[in-house]
Amino acid sequence: MAEDTIFSKVVRGEIPADVVHQDDLVTAFRDIQPLAPTHILIVPNRAIPTLADVSEDDEAVLGRMLRVAADLAADEGVAGNGYRVMINCRNHGGQEVYHLHLHLLGGRPLGPMLMR
Numbered sequence: 001m002a003e004d005t006i007f008s009k010v011v012r013g014e015i016p017a018d019v020v021h022q023d024d025l026v027t028a029f030r031d032i033q034p035l036a037p038t039h040i041l042i043v044p045n046r047a048i049p050t051l052a053d054v055s056e057d058d059e060a061v062l063g064r065m066l067r068v069a070a071d072l073a074a075d076e077g078v079a080g081n082g083y084r085v086m087i088n089c090r091n092h093g094g095q096e097v098y099h100l101h102l103h104l105l106g107g108r109p110l111g112p113m114l115m116r
């Protein structure tokens with residue numbers, strides 16, 4: 001059931017999370033296993049399984065996810081030095097939770113984009 005991911009439970013406030021932003025389209029909360037001093041996940045409130053599943057109807061929510069990422073990076077004080085946003089898609093992309101999410105990572109040099 002697309003609406004019943006672990007992130008849907010976070011969106012609905014049914015499981016605890018460190019929520020840093022919520023609006024009509026997206027929710028942002030700190031990753032439970034942070035890989036950088038700032039590691040925030042930004043998810044659509046309405047579950048979309050993967051980036052490969054988006055349609056034209058999702059353009060507003062996709063735009064909101066990016067804008068919220070930029071705003072939160074500024075709030076976190078990482079915008080000046082820079083940061084990374086990442087979306088893992090399906091198996092080869094290393095996606096673990098099948099509720100579309102954008103990772104906002106920053107607060108230290110993040111190294112090369114991929115391990116060789």
Ligand code: AMP
Binds near residue numbers: 017096
């Ligand atoms: P991905 O590999 O892109 O699917 O990333 C999933 C991310 O979700 C991982 O970085 C996990 O640490 C994170 N995660 C899983 N469950 C939770 C949760 N309940 N609250 C916050 N982050 C979570």
